[in-house]
Amino acid sequence: MQGFGVKIFLNVVVVMFLSQLLGLAMATSGGFSVDLIHRDSPLSPFFHPSKTRTERLTDAFRRSVSRIGRFRPGNLKGIESSIVPSAGEYLMNLSTGIPPVPIIAIADTGSDLTWTQCRPCNSCYKQVLPFFDPQKSSTYRHSSCGTSYCLALGKDRSCSKQKHCTFRYSYADGSFTGGNLAAETLTVASTAGKPVKFPKFVFGCGQSSGGIFDENSSGIPVSTDSTISGRISFGTSSGIVSGSGTVSTPLVRKKPNTNYYLTLEGFSVGKKRLPYKSFPKKAGAEEGNIIVDSGTTITFIPEKFYSKLEKSVEKSIKEKGERVKDPNGIFSLCYNTTREIKAPIITAHLRDANVELQPLNTFTRVQEDLVCFTLMPTSDVGVFGNMAQVNFLVGFDLRKKIVSFMPTDCSQH
Numbered sequence: 001m002q003g004f005g006v007k008i009f010l011n012v013v014v015v016m017f018l019s020q021l022l023g024l025a026m027a028t029s030g031g032f033s034v035d036l037i038h039r040d041s042p043l044s045p046f047f048h049p050s051k052t053r054t055e056r057l058t059d060a061f062r063r064s065v066s067r068i069g070r071f072r073p074g075n076l077k078g079i080e081s082s083i084v085p086s087a088g089e090y091l092m093n094l095s096t097g098i099p100p101v102p103i104i105a106i107a108d109t110g111s112d113l114t115w116t117q118c119r120p121c122n123s124c125y126k127q128v129l130p131f132f133d134p135q136k137s138s139t140y141r142h143s144s145c146g147t148s149y150c151l152a153l154g155k156d157r158s159c160s161k162q163k164h165c166t167f168r169y170s171y172a173d174g175s176f177t178g179g180n181l182a183a184e185t186l187t188v189a190s191t192a193g194k195p196v197k198f199p200k201f202v203f204g205c206g207q208s209s210g211g212i213f214d215e216n217s218s219g220i221p222v223s224t225d226s227t228i229s230g231r232i233s234f235g236t237s238s239g240i241v242s243g244s245g246t247v248s249t250p251l252v253r254k255k256p257n258t259n260y261y262l263t264l265e266g267f268s269v270g271k272k273r274l275p276y277k278s279f280p281k282k283a284g285a286e287e288g289n290i291i292v293d294s295g296t297t298i299t300f301i302p303e304k305f306y307s308k309l310e311k312s313v314e315k316s317i318k319e320k321g322e323r324v325k326d327p328n329g330i331f332s333l334c335y336n337t338t339r340e341i342k343a344p345i346i347t348a349h350l351r352d353a354n355v356e357l358q359p360l361n362t363f364t365r366v367q368e369d370l371v372c373f374t375l376m377p378t379s380d381v382g383v384f385g386n387m388a389q390v391n392f393l394v395g396f397d398l399r400k401k402i403v404s405f406m407p408t409d410c411s412q413h
């Protein structure tokens with residue numbers, strides 16, 4: 001059987017409603033591609049023009065540190081989404097309803113429900129643009145309590161007097177949303193020029209939301225302009241990553257099945273291999289010990305293993321300048337230098353796949369005179385962040401249950 005998957009350009013991974021959208025996309029001929037917008041691009045609704053590049057980077061790193069806690073086993077009760085404003089790094093243009101209402105959605109591998117605020121809203125946070133109004137759409141339909149989508153919500157579902165499926169999601173940071181589960185026409189702005197429509201797309205119509213969300217939150221602000229920083233492709237042809245240099249690793253099925261788990265067997269710093277032996281019990285078995293995630297900028301690995309990796313990296317760097325503390329208190333290994341450091345290639349040894357990470361994947365200039373190593377220790381499950389995926393085509397083939405990595409110059413796509 002031919003594989004069906006999603007291919008990601010630049011440092012971008014999968015959209016928040018990947019599984020459902022992939023299933024619907026099987027009906028399209030060959031697939032389609034969609035442009036992605038970085039949240040810090042000038043025309044993103046999250047863009048703050050007064051902030052410097054350094055401040056934006058620091059914000060992204062802090063979002064990653066905050067986000068890692070959402071993957072803790074204790075925080076994953078029922079189906080708990082991590083689609084909160086502080087977590088999203090990439091956006092995509094969508095439309096809902098007939099007639100279509102343009103929105104921007106946050107693209108995220110770590111999420112399981114697409115939702116937006118709807119009318120009537122009993123208790124919602126303020127947002128710049130009007131809420132989605134189901135009564136103005138000719139294709140909006142409530143989802144009944146017995147549907148497979150409703151049952152998939154598990155403990156987060158309930159049934160109204162009208163036998164409509166309702167939901168309530170809570171997040172690790174105390175934010176929440178609740179409302180009706182519904183089916184609606186979703187329109188995706190394809191790069192081919194012709195929009196792709198998906199009827200009966202299931203989403204959450206939120207009528208009670210609160211927490212840390214701001215006026216541009218939940219992935220719904222309208223924007224007709226964007227700065228494109230990547231592309232995501234779906235389908236049996238455009239969504240498959242293959243060709244010279246491609247390596248593939250098995251997807252591991254684990255709970256919660258919202259996340260995409262891989263097995264990390266070790267790292268090599270240059271030619272020195274460091275086996276991945278010590279992994280905390282609470283983060284799960286050795287299989288599926290790391291999540292590949294678009295919403296996390298940096299890569300996290302268990303503390304005991306990280307110390308070995310950091311020591312090896314530090315020894316291998318030439319012309320590195322003076323080691324200093326990160327003034328933001330985020331990174332462990334930093335150097336005071338205005339020059340480019342000569343960092344080694346670090347290879348991530350995934351099951352059946354060796355992914356070579358260039359210095360741009362593992363180091364970043366945090367300030368004019370400060371360069372830091374962007375892998376970090378964690379006491380939780382490991383996360384393969386989006387900086388590690390820069391200049392790779394990353395393909396998720398859900399039929400073959402593999403993730404593929406192909407080195408590429410993404411500026412050419």
